[in-house]
Amino acid sequence: MKKYFPLLLAITFSHGIIACSGQSNLNNSDVKTMNEHKTTTAEKKLDYPMTKKGSVVDTYFGTDIADPYRWLEDDRSDETAAWVSAQNSVTSSYLAQIPYRDTLEQRLTDILNYKKVGAPFSEGAYTYFYKNDGLQDQYVVYRYKTGEAQSSAAVFLDPNTFSSDGTTSLSQLSFSRDGSIAAYTISEGGSDWRKIIIINTETKKALEPKLIDVKFSDIAWYKNEGFYYSSYDKPVGSELSAKTDQHKLYYHKLGTVQQNDKIVFGATPEQKRRYVGGTVTDDNRYLLISGSVSTSGNDLYLKDLTKPNSKLITILDHTNSDTHILDNQGSKLFLVTNLDADNKKIVSVDLANPTAEHWIDLVPETNNVLSASTGGGYIFTQYMIDAIDKVYQYDYQGNKIREIELPSAGSASALSGKTKAETLYFTFTNSTTPSITLAFDVKTGTTSTFNKSKVKFDSEDYVSKQVFYTSKDGTKIPMIISYKKGVELNGKNPTILYGYGGFNISLTPSFSITRAIWMEQGGIYAVANLRGGGEYGRQWHDAGTKMHKQNVFDDFIAAAEYLSSENYTSSDYLAIQGGSNGGLLVAAVMLQRPELFKVALPAVGVLDMLRYHTFTSGAGWAYDYGTSEQSKEMFDYIRTYSPVHNVESGVQYPATLVTTGDHDDRVVPAHSFKFAAQLQAKQTQSSALPMLIRIETNGGHGAGTPASKMISQYADIFAFTLYNMGIKTL
Numbered sequence: 001m002k003k004y005f006p007l008l009l010a011i012t013f014s015h016g017i018i019a020c021s022g023q024s025n026l027n028n029s030d031v032k033t034m035n036e037h038k039t040t041t042a043e044k045k046l047d048y049p050m051t052k053k054g055s056v057v058d059t060y061f062g063t064d065i066a067d068p069y070r071w072l073e074d075d076r077s078d079e080t081a082a083w084v085s086a087q088n089s090v091t092s093s094y095l096a097q098i099p100y101r102d103t104l105e106q107r108l109t110d111i112l113n114y115k116k117v118g119a120p121f122s123e124g125a126y127t128y129f130y131k132n133d134g135l136q137d138q139y140v141v142y143r144y145k146t147g148e149a150q151s152s153a154a155v156f157l158d159p160n161t162f163s164s165d166g167t168t169s170l171s172q173l174s175f176s177r178d179g180s181i182a183a184y185t186i187s188e189g190g191s192d193w194r195k196i197i198i199i200n201t202e203t204k205k206a207l208e209p210k211l212i213d214v215k216f217s218d219i220a221w222y223k224n225e226g227f228y229y230s231s232y233d234k235p236v237g238s239e240l241s242a243k244t245d246q247h248k249l250y251y252h253k254l255g256t257v258q259q260n261d262k263i264v265f266g267a268t269p270e271q272k273r274r275y276v277g278g279t280v281t282d283d284n285r286y287l288l289i290s291g292s293v294s295t296s297g298n299d300l301y302l303k304d305l306t307k308p309n310s311k312l313i314t315i316l317d318h319t320n321s322d323t324h325i326l327d328n329q330g331s332k333l334f335l336v337t338n339l340d341a342d343n344k345k346i347v348s349v350d351l352a353n354p355t356a357e358h359w360i361d362l363v364p365e366t367n368n369v370l371s372a373s374t375g376g377g378y379i380f381t382q383y384m385i386d387a388i389d390k391v392y393q394y395d396y397q398g399n400k401i402r403e404i405e406l407p408s409a410g411s412a413s414a415l416s417g418k419t420k421a422e423t424l425y426f427t428f429t430n431s432t433t434p435s436i437t438l439a440f441d442v443k444t445g446t447t448s449t450f451n452k453s454k455v456k457f458d459s460e461d462y463v464s465k466q467v468f469y470t471s472k473d474g475t476k477i478p479m480i481i482s483y484k485k486g487v488e489l490n491g492k493n494p495t496i497l498y499g500y501g502g503f504n505i506s507l508t509p510s511f512s513i514t515r516a517i518w519m520e521q522g523g524i525y526a527v528a529n530l531r532g533g534g535e536y537g538r539q540w541h542d543a544g545t546k547m548h549k550q551n552v553f554d555d556f557i558a559a560a561e562y563l564s565s566e567n568y569t570s571s572d573y574l575a576i577q578g579g580s581n582g583g584l585l586v587a588a589v590m591l592q593r594p595e596l597f598k599v600a601l602p603a604v605g606v607l608d609m610l611r612y613h614t615f616t617s618g619a620g621w622a623y624d625y626g627t628s629e630q631s632k633e634m635f636d637y638i639r640t641y642s643p644v645h646n647v648e649s650g651v652q653y654p655a656t657l658v659t660t661g662d663h664d665d666r667v668v669p670a671h672s673f674k675f676a677a678q679l680q681a682k683q684t685q686s687s688a689l690p691m692l693i694r695i696e697t698n699g700g701h702g703a704g705t706p707a708s709k710m711i712s713q714y715a716d717i718f719a720f721t722l723y724n725m726g727i728k729t730l
Contacts, residue, residue, distance in 0.1 A: 045688055046094065049086035051677040058610070061632040065610060065645065072673040073615075075240050075662070080673075084662060084695050087676065091657075091692045098719040100730040105715035108517060109135065112707060114454040119425035119437045122146055122418070124179015124201065128156060137166030137706030141173065156204070162186060169704030174219035174227070177284065181207065181254070183219045183227060189663040190700020191240065192216065192616075196229065198254070211258045216247065216617070220280045220287075222305065226253040228264065228278040228287065240665040241615050247276040249289060265289050265301070265312070274620040280305070281328050282419055288325050294623035295503055296322060296541070302333075302354070315354045322504075327374045329396060334362065334379070336372045341365035342538035346372055346379065346398075362398040369506070369537045375417035375424045376442030380404070382412065386466065386478050387508050387535045391415065393445065402445045407436060411508040415440060425450060430509040431464040431482040431527075457516055461485055464509070469562035472554040475531065475543075479559055480509055481568065483524040494523040494725050495569035496601075497560055501530030501552035502581035502624050504541040514714045521722070521730065524568055528559040530585075532624070546626040547637055556589050560596045575599035575654075575721045579702065580667055581606060581624070587643035587675060590654050597654040599721045602643075604660050604701055607671040609642035610635075615668045644671070647678040655689045655724035657717060661699030669695065689724070 053068035074080055095101055118130035118139070127146045130139040138159035144152045162168035171185040171194055182201050185194040196211035196219065217230040230249050235242035248266035252258065264287070266276045273291035275298075280287055287303040289312070297319035304310040316323055321339035328334065331351040338344045339356060346363035363370070368383040368390075378401065379394040389412045391404040406412055410430030417424045422442060429435045434453035440446075464482040471477050487493055496518060500507055507527050515525045529535045532544020532552045544552040556576070564570050574597050578586040583605020590600040606612050606621070610628040613619040619627070626634040639645055647653075656679060660672035676693035683691050694716060699705060705713075722730075 046090065046690055046692075048090060048680040048691075049083065051083065051681065060610070060628055060635045060639075063635075065639075067611075069674040069677045072677065073241065073668070073670040074238075075669065076238050083673070084697075087693050088695055088697075091694050094690055094692060095716050095719060098723045099728070100722075101715055101719035103730060104517070104718050105711060108514075108711045108715055111456065111513070111517070112711065114456070116454070117451055119427070119450065120150075121425075122421075123175040123182075126156075126179065126201070129153070132707075135707060136160055137708055138162075138169055138704070141170070156201075157184065159186075163188070165698065166706035166708060167698045167704075169706075171704065172219060174221060175201070176221050176224040176227075178224055181224060183221075185214065185217070185219070187700070187704050189698040190661055190696075190702070190704055191663050192665050192700070208255065209257070211252065215244065216275060218277055218279060220278050222251075222280050222287075223284050224254075226251060228252075228280065230276050230278065240663060241668045241670065243614060243619070244617050245274060245619060246272050247274055249276045249278045264303075265291065274617060279325075283328070285330075286328060290324060291319075292620070293319060294620050296623040298322060298324075300325070302351070313351070313354060316356065326372055326379070327396075334396070335359070336370070338538050343368060344370040344372075344537070346370070346381070348398075363394060369534060371414070373414035373416040375415055375419075376421045377419055378442055380415040382414065384506060384508065384535055387480075387506060387529050388466075389508060393442075404440065404445070405447050407438075408433065409509070411510055429511045431480055431511060431515070431525075432459045432462040434459075434511045434513075455513060455516075457513075462519060467562070469558055471531075471551070471558040473551070475551075475555070477528060477530065477555050477558065478535070479526055479528040479562070481524060481526045481563075482515070482519060484519050484522060487522060487524065489567045491564070491567045491570040492573055493569050494521070494573050494575075494722060494727065495526060495563060496523065496575045496577050496721070497526045497528065497556070497563060498577045498582070499528045499530050499552075499556045499559070499585050500578060500580075500582040501532035501544050501555065501585055503532070503621075504534035504538075505581075506534040514710075517714070518718060521718075524563075526559065526563060526568070528556060530555040530559075532581075545624045546634070549625070549637075549641065552585060553589050553592060553641065556585055557593050557596065560589075560593075564596075571596050572598050573725050575601060575725070577601040577603070579603035579605070583607065583667070583672075584609070584643065588641045588646075590656065591643060591646045591648075592641075594651060594653045599724050600654040600656045601717060601721065602656070602658055602672075602675070604664055604667050604669075605643070605658075605671055605675070606667050607642070607675040608644040609638045610645065612667075612671070615670070616665050618667075644674045644678060647675070647682050649682040651682075652689070653679065653683065653691070655720070656691050657720045658693040659696070659713065659717070660693070661696040661701065663698060663700045666701040690720075692720075 054071050056067045056070040058065050113134040116132040120127045120129045126143040128143045131142055132139045141157040142153040143156045159170040168188045171187045173184045175182050183196050183198045185196050192215050194214040198207045213234050214231045220228040228251050232244040235244050249264045250261040251264050252261045266273050275292040277290045289301040290298045292298040299319050300316040301312045303312050323337040326334040326336050333349050335347050343365050345365040347359040348362045349359045368385050371382045373380045381392045383390045388409050391412055393401040413427045415424045415426045424440045427435050427437050434455050437451040439448050439450040463485050466480050468476045468478050530552050576586045576597050583602040586602040587607050613627045628635045628638050658672045658676045660669040679691035
């Protein structure tokens with residue numbers, strides 16, 4: 001069982017959908033136009049849409065805080081819609097006058113046009129795989145009869161037919177135990193609210209009306225009879241922004257109406273949880289339930305499905321750890337936990353006495369962070385060593401069988417699959433290696449290449465290296481820096497520094513075709529592994545939370561200073577980028593040290609830190625942030641860095657392109673709206689540096705974004721960045 005709850009997305013934009021080829025047209029002589037560009041753009045004052053100010057004032061512990069743009073929180077009002085349209089018009093006009101913006105879009109389009117095929121997986125009598133012929137907005141699911149040639153494959157599901165503009169995406173596909181029935185979820189406009197459609201896999205016809213209003217959910221099949229799923233009561237008010245606070249686990253029996261679905265967990269006040277997940281063991285014997293009040297920590301329960309009306313068995317009755325059940329063999333359970341093990345370990349226990357005092361170490365904690373998976377009758381452990389993966393194979397007695405050979409230093413996806421599988425498929429990548437699908441023989445331990453990316457990118461032309469720099473308090477922070485060979489380290493290279501720093505999320509090396517495009521242009525791309533992430537376990541995470549959040553910002557600032565001091569770049573050529581929690585990072589740092597950066601790119605950011613917990617599932621993020629209502633001390637601390645509340649008049653901030661989606665119900669777009677309004681209202685009057693917002697209509701937090709929209713978005717982002725660094729031509 002995996003612990004399920006939604007994290008803020010670590011938006012690295014490494015979707016594997018955009019690639020690069022060709023020769024770089026940008027060299028150091030091209031950036032010498034910076035001073036000329038400054039003179040030219042200083043004469044162009046942008047005429048921003050007028051954003052009215054209201055009189056809303058909130059009082060926190062005796063302190064009045066004005067919120068003049070509160071009206072922008074109403075995503076259903078005509079006034080907000082008009083503001084969005086006006087802002088997009090100004091932004092589009094600005095981007096359209098960049099001479100090479102369309103060239104970048106065409107290059108992205110051309111390079112994306114190659115066939116992409118995912119790893120195969122078997123369900124019932126068929127083998128399935130995902131494929132994109134090149135420029136399709138969404139990947140298509142194909143299948144063929146197991147044992148026949150893959151060339152006989154036919155379309156099973158084509159999400160490109162779900163909507164005319166490609167914005168309805170396939171989110172999850174789950175099969176009944178015998179593979180005869182499939183349930184799949186769709187997301188419309190990028191929303192986290194889902195619909196579940198149930199079909200006969202032979203006829204592909206719907207078996208019953210779709211389930212609606214499903215959110216943050218797995219589909220956990222019990223035999224071929226039905227499945228468990230999770231959701232909230234539909235909120236009062238806007239479904240995209242109203243608070244959702246009590247998650248519930250339901251059971252849907254096939255052939256019945258959704259209104260009659262039984263609530264299994266989360267219905268009573270004493271069981272109130274913001275995130276609840278359920279999984280059924282492969283032997284259909286147990287239902288495993290995880291409940292969380294925040295994005296860190298969960299309690300854990302089990303229900304014996306072989307006994308009608310059986311009561312829940314408590315495994316963990318507190319949320320002081322991240323613990324999930326990895327597998328079972330009969331009544332013996334295998335768990336992954338960081339309870340008394342900050343870097344996690346694997347333990348076993350018998351269901352007769354399942355509580356923590358009876359756990360026995362199977363794979364003890366090490367100095368490196370563990371994640372684990374199962375497949376083919378084995379356990380696989382994956383360790384991060386300075387954010388680089390090492391993978392090992394174990395048996396269920398805790399004996400190490402072997403280390404799994406990886407092509408080089410980088411990141412591997414989990415080795416997982418059915419218990420009887422003889423071959424497991426996984427992917428490998430790093431910053432300069434496009435994704436490779438590898439086949440692993442569980443008996444012999446041999447690894448072979450199943451499929452290599454067809455993207456036209458020559459890894460030999462690029463260099464990627466890991467460095468360690470020192471943060472403000474002396475902490476050593478790793479960072480991976482990638483660029484094209486031959487780039488001269490003279491302080492004049494256009495550079496993007498990316499970070500996240502939160503929610504125990506680790507940024508391991510991965511190939512991104514958008515990043516490759518940037519490097520193709522002669523740019524440098526750096527990814528810093530900041531505190532708040534999961535790269536070094538629970539202590540590393542906690543060191544970037546609540547009253548320690550400034551550590552994350554200090555780590556990012558130190559990364560920028562390192563890149564300048566080592567002559568990779570300088571403040572005139574440095575952009576910072578991050579999404580979601582990383583959007584908060586970028587916005588906070590650009591306000592604290594504006595002189596360090598030329599461009600800021602905060603995406604779908606959490607930017608109103610005094611009110612984030614009042615929207616959708618935001619209250620669940622309090623483990624990382626605390627809340628403004630928690631205590632005066634916490635309020636005072638959050639107020640010091642909340643981006644919406646720290647924009648100052650008369651300060652020259654970096655050229656800023658805020659990006660968000662009008663259907664983002666993870667981090668509501670009001671965060672970005674209010675921040676952009678503050679920047680525009682308080683910018684230095686003598687400056688022509690743009691403070692723009694790009695709002696993707698019918699777009700969400702990032703998942704399921706059509707390829708066409710992603711191409712357009714990154715053409716805008718890169719054009720904006722290079723143009724404001726003084727690059728006139730490509």
